[in-house]
Amino acid sequence: MADPEGSTETAIRLLIVGKAKSGKSTAANTILGTEKFTVHAGKQQKTRACLLESEERYGRTIE
Numbered sequence: 001m002a003d004p005e006g007s008t009e010t011a012i013r014l015l016i017v018g019k020a021k022s023g024k025s026t027a028a029n030t031i032l033g034t035e036k037f038t039v040h041a042g043k044q045q046k047t048r049a050c051l052l053e054s055e056e057r058y059g060r061t062i063e
Helices: 026-030
Strands: 055-057 061-062
Touching: none
Parallel strands: none
Antiparallel strands: 055 061
């Protein structure tokens, strides 16, 4: 959210959407540079709720 005082927000906020088993968790882990989201093998989708993680990379927060 923007700071009314004019603060320079450096966070990058991403929303990753897609079909089941399309690699959303893998993509998010690649972007964050660490395994924050569990990647499931098999035919059943496992992530049933919206998840939020963040990581500091290159001096910026990615959320």
